[in-house]
């Protein structure tokens with residue numbers, strides 16, 4: 351059936367012909383509605399990535415920088431990426447630090463002989479062979495330590511600082527050995543940086559300062575720190591024997607894992623999706639950050655299965671050595687310095703793979719306006735919240751060179767229960783939440799890599 355065209359219609363058609371670019375520019379949520387629906391449709395039915403994550407964790411165990419486990423896991427990932435048909439699959443060499451924990455124990459001698467639940471902190475020196483035996487002084491803050499400085503000399507300082515949030519409480523892990531050494535302590539122990547504990551000590555990075563002696567520094571469980579506090583409040587003299595074999599060996603070799611879905615029109619322009627493949631030497635790094643790597647991987651597997659090849663290249667990177675040095679991303683930043691202008695965005699998932707909530711971003715207002723234009727497509731996944739202030743770790747090293755960066759935001763309620771502990775294992779992850787993370791990253795990466803305009807800086 352045809353209708354006679356009336357004058358206003360003819361005029362508007364003429365206008366459209368004059369400005370065809372404006373006419374083609376449909377809002378991004380309209381342009382990509384079908385693609386997003388297909389991604390969300392496929393996501394939950396494909397469990398390959400989650401099963402592979404479990405297999406990697408079970409087969410290779412923890413993946414600490416400088417370990418054989420890590421290099422074997424990287425070989426395995428590279429082989430599977432080739433099997434999946436990814437392009438330009440490669441391991442890019444990175445020199446990494448090598449710290450080894452060795453055996454470690456902390457024993458209360460008095461008032462009641464018992465073992466403490468202990469994990470040395472990354473980079474700590476060890477104790478002399480026979481250990482360190484000393485009276486303990488428990489404090490809850492650096493201020494209290496300074497007030498009690500006269501009593502601190504020759505002691506093992508125990509920082510029993512309650513968890514407020516990660517950013518503010520982690521200072522005792524990072525700076526505790528320095529502050530304790532300043533007042534003449536012989537070792538320092540921290541209450542693990544966590545809001546909840548089942549006698550699980552948490553490891554992590556720490557700093558030394560060349561102006562004061564390097565003293566051994568380790569974490570104990572929340573339960574043990576609280577017990578020591580109660581001993582002290584009752585006036586009991588606490589004596590502890592600490593033995594740590596920790597040492598730093600000469601640097602070792604590792605690799606960043608890199609794989610691509612090459613773009614059809616602008617292959618030189620990169621949308622980077624990432625997580626970090628190394629973990630601490632405890633647990634199996636399922637959450638931190640095997641999940642982030644494999645969700646990034648799965649995001650591109652989904653696009654490949656749906657034949658959604660974008661105009662620009664999507665590059666998946668599994669960084670090595672995030673946990674104790676970030677040598678992976680720093681080496682990448684050097685090696686790819688000439689290409690960083692063509693990195694339109696660097697995305698990362700390193701907050702655990704729990705229920706996705708959205709994305710955090712550091713970049714231009716113009717770019718944010720484009721994300722807002724299609725955020726509604728992420729709503730079925732619960733991942734449509736956009737906020738300023740990228741919560742990222744590795745890729746912040748690229749932000750310093752002008753690359754816009756984005757973090758996948760998830761429900762972190764339980765993240766710090768397991769973070770850097772023996773309990774970071776695959777059973778803590780939920781397959782549906784994992785698949786939703788992957789689908790959210792697939793939509794975000796696909797739209798940015800395919801949309802008509804280059805993401806503005």
Ligand SMILES: [Zn+2]
Pocket residue numbers: 626638639672700
């Ligand atoms: Zn991590």
